[in-house]
Amino acid sequence: MCQALSLSLCCLLKIYSSMDLPVDEWKYYLLQKWSLLPKSIQLTISTAETLSDIFLHSSSLLQPEDEVFLKRLSRGYLVEKDPNAPLFYRKEGNKKFQKKDYTGAAVLYSKGVSHSRPNTEDISLCYANRSAALFHLGQYETCLEDIERAQMHGYPERLKPKMMLRKAECLVTLGRLQEAKQTISDLERNFTAKPTLEAPSCQILQRNLHHLKMKVQEKKTVPETFPGAVTKAFEDIDIREENKRISSASSSVGLCTDPVKGRYLVATKDILPGELLVKEDAFVIVLNPGEMPPLHHGLESKWDTRVTNGDLNCHRCLKHTLATVPCNGCSYAKYCSKECLQQAWELYHSSECAVGGLLLTLGVFCHVALRLTLLARFENIGKVIKKLCDEISNKDISLPESKNLVKTLGDSHGESEETGKIVEIPIPGCNINGKYENNYNAVFNLLPHTENHSPEHKFLCAISVSALCRQLEAASLLAFTPGLKSSKLKAAVATELCADLNIWGVAMLRHMLQLQCNAQAITTIQQTGSKESIITTSRQIRLATGIFPVVSLLNHSCRPNTSVSFTNTVATIRAAQQIGRGQEILHCYGPHESRMDVAERQQKLRSQYFFDCSCPACHTEKPKTAAGPSWEAFCCNGCGALMQGDAVLSCGSGSCTGSVSRDQLVCRLQHLQQQVGMAWKLLRNGKLEQAIQQLLGCRQDARSFLSAEHMMVGEIEDDLAQAYAALGDWQKSASHLQKSLQVVEARHGPSSVEMGHELFKLAQVLFNGFAVPEALNTIQKAEKVLLVHCGPQSSEIQELQEMRSCLLDLPPTPVGPLVYCPTGREPWQMK
Numbered sequence: 001m002c003q004a005l006s007l008s009l010c011c012l013l014k015i016y017s018s019m020d021l022p023v024d025e026w027k028y029y030l031l032q033k034w035s036l037l038p039k040s041i042q043l044t045i046s047t048a049e050t051l052s053d054i055f056l057h058s059s060s061l062l063q064p065e066d067e068v069f070l071k072r073l074s075r076g077y078l079v080e081k082d083p084n085a086p087l088f089y090r091k092e093g094n095k096k097f098q099k100k101d102y103t104g105a106a107v108l109y110s111k112g113v114s115h116s117r118p119n120t121e122d123i124s125l126c127y128a129n130r131s132a133a134l135f136h137l138g139q140y141e142t143c144l145e146d147i148e149r150a151q152m153h154g155y156p157e158r159l160k161p162k163m164m165l166r167k168a169e170c171l172v173t174l175g176r177l178q179e180a181k182q183t184i185s186d187l188e189r190n191f192t193a194k195p196t197l198e199a200p201s202c203q204i205l206q207r208n209l210h211h212l213k214m215k216v217q218e219k220k221t222v223p224e225t226f227p228g229a230v231t232k233a234f235e236d237i238d239i240r241e242e243n244k245r246i247s248s249a250s251s252s253v254g255l256c257t258d259p260v261k262g263r264y265l266v267a268t269k270d271i272l273p274g275e276l277l278v279k280e281d282a283f284v285i286v287l288n289p290g291e292m293p294p295l296h297h298g299l300e301s302k303w304d305t306r307v308t309n310g311d312l313n314c315h316r317c318l319k320h321t322l323a324t325v326p327c328n329g330c331s332y333a334k335y336c337s338k339e340c341l342q343q344a345w346e347l348y349h350s351s352e353c354a355v356g357g358l359l360l361t362l363g364v365f366c367h368v369a370l371r372l373t374l375l376a377r378f379e380n381i382g383k384v385i386k387k388l389c390d391e392i393s394n395k396d397i398s399l400p401e402s403k404n405l406v407k408t409l410g411d412s413h414g415e416s417e418e419t420g421k422i423v424e425i426p427i428p429g430c431n432i433n434g435k436y437e438n439n440y441n442a443v444f445n446l447l448p449h450t451e452n453h454s455p456e457h458k459f460l461c462a463i464s465v466s467a468l469c470r471q472l473e474a475a476s477l478l479a480f481t482p483g484l485k486s487s488k489l490k491a492a493v494a495t496e497l498c499a500d501l502n503i504w505g506v507a508m509l510r511h512m513l514q515l516q517c518n519a520q521a522i523t524t525i526q527q528t529g530s531k532e533s534i535i536t537t538s539r540q541i542r543l544a545t546g547i548f549p550v551v552s553l554l555n556h557s558c559r560p561n562t563s564v565s566f567t568n569t570v571a572t573i574r575a576a577q578q579i580g581r582g583q584e585i586l587h588c589y590g591p592h593e594s595r596m597d598v599a600e601r602q603q604k605l606r607s608q609y610f611f612d613c614s615c616p617a618c619h620t621e622k623p624k625t626a627a628g629p630s631w632e633a634f635c636c637n638g639c640g641a642l643m644q645g646d647a648v649l650s651c652g653s654g655s656c657t658g659s660v661s662r663d664q665l666v667c668r669l670q671h672l673q674q675q676v677g678m679a680w681k682l683l684r685n686g687k688l689e690q691a692i693q694q695l696l697g698c699r700q701d702a703r704s705f706l707s708a709e710h711m712m713v714g715e716i717e718d719d720l721a722q723a724y725a726a727l728g729d730w731q732k733s734a735s736h737l738q739k740s741l742q743v744v745e746a747r748h749g750p751s752s753v754e755m756g757h758e759l760f761k762l763a764q765v766l767f768n769g770f771a772v773p774e775a776l777n778t779i780q781k782a783e784k785v786l787l788v789h790c791g792p793q794s795s796e797i798q799e800l801q802e803m804r805s806c807l808l809d810l811p812p813t814p815v816g817p818l819v820y821c822p823t824g825r826e827p828w829q830m831k
């Protein structure tokens with residue numbers, strides 16, 4: 001309980017992170033190289049009109065010594081299997097296991113697994129150890145899978161009995177009694193046939209076996225239960241009526257195009273809040289490796305025990321798992337299952353496996369660009385190749401890019417090649433029938449904004465792509481000749497192929513430039529804090545970077561009328577409010593009006609997306625109000641009115657005299673921040689009473705100079721609510737939470753997703769505090785908000801409903817202490 005969703009749940013959806021671009025060393029190296037180029041060459045690249053010119057010119061400047069430098073950087077990442085690592089990770093895992101940190105242990109065993117070669121004792125031992133951790137975590141199905149894996153890779157006979165016992169135990173717990181009995185009798189038979197254990201262990205085994213048999217007997221008398229059906233419903237939400245012209249979109253949505261605005265989506269009928277508008281699976285994703293600086297050579301800790309995204313999520317489908325299965329060739333790529341492993345290998349990883357370190361050095365955008373061109377092989381892309389070839393051989397001189405695309409691109413369904421007839425397709429990215437689909441053609445048509453990027457940036461991207469191509473070629477991994485479906489096309493392509501490498505280089509460069517405006521960050525909520533402690537915090541982190549061609553059609557607004565969420569690789573867009581027929585459907589690229597002021601938003605949108613936002617929020621918001629937004633405002637010490645002014649502030653009510661410098665107040669705020677930070681540490685260390693004293697002091701201080709809706713005030717109230725919750729004082733907790741809720745509401749609005757999460761939290765506290773009418777009331781409010789943002793099948797909504805039915809089922813006059821929540825954690829699941 002008390003999932004303290006941090007107050008400013010940020011949704012920097014598309015603003016890119018440092019991991020998207022190449023590492024700093026390489027970036028600075030190339031910027032240096034650029035600055036040393038003769039002016040004439042700089043000019044050639046700066047003024048080049050086509051991507052192929054930029055690519056060819058830059059690429060010719062890539063020298064062997066540059067490649068040597070880049071290789072050295074790449075070697076800083078440990079991406080190969082290291083035969084000495086499994087033992088180390090197993091030992092570290094065992095240490096965590098001893099401390100009963102089973103999650104931590106499982107992750108370390110996974111790291112051991114990923115460094116082991118297939119069919120070795122190492123890998124089987126790691127899997128077996130992991131199965132023990134999973135068993136203690138109650139993940140019995142996964143435990144069984146790991147036991148299976150351990151056996152498959154040749155688990156030593158002498159160690160088997162213990163593992164088989166675990167297997168039988170899992171089967172009993174899962175109610176699979178027939179299999180359990182079979183396993184037990186096998187175990188007994190083997191055991192009497194050739195006893196492999198010494199006497200003491202033998203006795204233990206006998207005793208355990210006896211226990212198990214008793215359990216089986218007991219189980220027989222109760223009806224079998226089948227857990228695991230709860231999570232199923234999640235995947236099944238779908239768009240009610242699919243759009244015939246835009247895949248993955250609902251029929252309430254229409255695609256329009258406009259010479260100035262480009263492509264955009266409008267409502268073709270009145271849309272109600274919460275309606276599902278787009279549900280799209282990413283065309284491509286690349287997992288963000290997580291903030292982890294490369295290890296440097298000669299450092300004592302060669303093997304890393306830090307845990308990142310890459311250790312906990314499938315590199316293909318993003319599913320969260322403790323039990324990853326590694327690529328057979330590298331230690332870097334890990335998957336949730338054998339199926340994902342195989343698919344990833346066939347689709348792209350067979351080309352990527354050997355260059356993992358290089359891809360980490362060059363950043364996620366470069367990786368996405370490569371993966372896009374690898375995926376293109378599986379589609380009918382003759383037209384795209386032809387367009388690129390033409391560009392390279394300079395047949396097309398300088399047609400404006402978009403017009404050119406309209407004429408030359410499009411699926412070649414039914415189009416007669418012989419007549420060479422040019423078909424006008426009204427909207428770029430659509431196929432010949434005018435349908436917009438989630439495919440490579442649509443991706444290729446996203447705008448690269450070539451003319452807007454700085455020459456240095458284009459140079460950086462082009463050289464990076466060129467270096468990647470050369471390494472792939474050197475490793476003979478450039479099996480780019482497409483695995484095309486039709487042999488006719490294959491022949492056509494083969495004859496057309498002007499220098500393979502350059503085609504794909506230009507395509508990749510195009511993708512890299514597109515990504516700045518079109519990449520979508522896939523975010524998730526990460527819990528920190530141990531399972532045991534009552535207080536956990538969650539923060540939103542970037543899990544992956546992906547391309548969603550349909551989502552990319554949405555234009556930006558700082559006050560959007562939709563809300564986006566992710567389930568693994570699927571993006572879902574819902575109407576956040578009523579959208580009238582004919583109105584544009586808009587989502588927020590990151591700079592939301594409740595998170596940044598207009599100047600900052602405009603600056604961000606201009607530098608990353610190259611446009612001046614003219615949304616209603618940007619129109620109406622004055623550049624700087626007298627007091628600033630209330631969540632950042634100072635108030636008068638004397639009368640409590642908001643302070644006004646720039647460098648020097650004075651009381652807004654006019655009744656008080658005297659003034660303060662802004663710097664002085666900012667300084668005071670910083671001091672307060674430190675005090676709150678100290679309180680937070682006390683809270684985390686379980687020193688609750690002390691934390692509360694500290695926080696009450698902070699609160700008093702805050703009141704004397706901050707507006708009642710200041711973020712810091714909200715944070716203090718939220719921390720107090722947590723501290724009281726940890727003490728089990730639900731009433732006090734709820735009253736502080738209500739105050740922090742006011743701050744969130746002032747900032748994000750009453751129907752924002754942030755508000756939904758805060759209401760959810762309050763509902764949990766009231767539930768635990770047994771405040772039935774208030775809890776029911778809050779549950780209803782939370783439901784109303786979260787339904788719109790997360791949809792009826794989301795876990796939040798389901799938990800709220802469970803809470804409600806639990807409250808309604810209570811006996812009318814409960815007596816004594818709280819029966820339902822002895823520990824205060826997820827009480828509605830306990831009975």
Ligand SMILES: *[C@@H]1O[C@H](CO)[C@@H](O)[C@H](O)[C@H]1NC(C)=O
Binds near residue numbers: 125128129132
């Ligand atoms: C891991 O495996 C080794 C070898 O089988 C065993 O000695 C050790 O106890 C195992 N650790 C755990 C936590 O099961």
Ligand SMILES: *[C@@H]1O[C@H](CO)[C@@H](O)[C@H](O)[C@H]1NC(C)=O
Binds near residue numbers: 187
């Ligand atoms: C029994 O022994 C056979 C052969 O060594 C082995 O394949 C099987 O997995 C063992 N079964 C159990 C439950 O230990």
Ligand SMILES: *[C@@H]1O[C@H](CO)[C@@H](O)[C@H](O)[C@H]1NC(C)=O
Binds near residue numbers: 559560577583
């Ligand atoms: C949704 O976006 C459209 C287009 O900008 C706008 O006209 C409409 O007012 C927005 N809805 C709300 C309630 O802000």
Ligand SMILES: CC(=O)N[C@H]1CO[C@H](CO)[C@@H](O)[C@@H]1O
Binds near residue numbers: 260262556615
């Ligand atoms: C209404 C609106 O914000 N339109 C913008 C859509 O995006 C383009 C650039 O991608 C802008 O130029 C428009 O102003």
Ligand SMILES: [Zn+2]
Binds near residue numbers: 318336337
């Ligand atoms: Zn997967």
Ligand SMILES: [Zn+2]
Binds near residue numbers: 349
């Ligand atoms: Zn690999």
Ligand SMILES: [Zn+2]
Binds near residue numbers: 559614
């Ligand atoms: Zn705006």
Ligand SMILES: [Zn+2]
Binds near residue numbers: 636639656
């Ligand atoms: Zn005053």
